[in-house]
Amino acid sequence: MLQEAYIHSVEHLIAACRQPAGSAPSTGLNSTMLFHLLSGGHTEVIRACRTQPDLQASISRLDPESRTDLLAAQAPDGSHALTQMIRASHWATLREYALLLRAHASDKRVLQDILGRNDLPGLLDEIVALGHAPAVPALGEFWSLLGLTRRELLPLLPMPHPSAQTIMQVAQQMPGNAAARKAIAMLGQFGLLETRIFLPR
Structure with missing residues (x-):
């Protein structure tokens, strides 16, 4: 299983998203991983999720419900990355999160759904x-x-x-x-x- 702790660079995340589907459990980007990246202030990786074609594609090919679940960036215990970023004053990461949401959840009802989980x-x-x-x-x-x-x-x-x-x-x-x-x-x-x-x- 790809551990969130090892996702410290854009290269690692891109490599994970390029692995064939089903090659290993929980490869690529998932909600828990996004939670840890946002909460940890990994601004450059969040920016890459919006700008790197491989990462863009890994998000875009999800069905709407799965994409919403991913972008909500919740931990298994229900904690949400938005709260963690604000507590830690990760302002640059918060801004990149907003741009990522705008790129992949332009429907305001989806945005309200994501924010409503907070x-x-x-x-x-x-x-x-x-x-x-x-x-x-x-x-x-x-x-x-x-x-x-x-x-x-x-x-x-x-x-x-x-x-x-x-x-x-x-x-x-x-x-x-x-x-x-x-x-x-x-x-x-x-x-x-x-x-x-x-x-x-």
Whole structure:
């Protein structure tokens, strides 16, 4: 079996995708492998998945359901690469992931399906609670690169949600946390935060 730990270069991944189908179990690109590549910040490999013909073909020849499962980049335990990249501040990798999704999942319903597998409200909770201000513009760029509008994002952010309570608690209980205040302000600027709950303007 091709171990994810050995996929450290574009060459290794291309070689895996060129192996004949059925020659070995789990050859080529799969969801778990993509999860590890994204979570580990292997930006150049993610870029190659979009630009190298062999890797492009290995994704394009999948049926729509399998392609969606692949691009969702979930670990077997359900963890999602999007959350891991944001926690680790892998901003360049996050950008390449957006471009990869745009190349292979241009249908916005597919994009919403992929993003819907994340706990996006919970992720916003975490960003605000930790005062992880740089994550907010990075997420804004991510959503913009996907071409998603605020209206298309709102279904992925159920209302009301504990995010509202978390945000208010951060604002009230951590008045000295400048990073948290900046994160709250950025959420408001992006149009996702209005008073106590997420609402469209």
